Amino acid sequence: MEHLPCEKILLADSLGIKLQYCKKCEVVELELGAITIRLSPDSIQRIANIMMKGSLKLDKVNQHVQSHTEPQFLH
Numbered sequence: 001m002e003h004l005p006c007e008k009i010l011l012a013d014s015l016g017i018k019l020q021y022c023k024k025c026e027v028v029e030l031e032l033g034a035i036t037i038r039l040s041p042d043s044i045q046r047i048a049n050i051m052m053k054g055s056l057k058l059d060k061v062n063q064h065v066q067s068h069t070e071p072q073f074l075h
């Protein structure tokens with residue numbers, strides 16, 4: 001089988017986090033700074049869901065600890 005060069009499509013890019021899709025490899029790459037995680041396209045929906053659930057839960061947990069703080073992003 002011929003090895004074709006990667007054809008990456010940028011899906012999302014925010015705060016140094018990039019999500020790219022390679023049509024040739026059929027792989028989604030999640031770039032977190034120096035770390036790149038390769039995922040199957042059908043698993044990113046599940047990962048997005050679990051991140052969303054976790055994020056909402058974390059908000060609730062933090063609301064009990066500190067009530068009036070602005071949400072902060074880690075750099």
Ligand SMILES: [Zn+2]
Nearest residue numbers: 006022024025
């Ligand atoms: Zn590729």
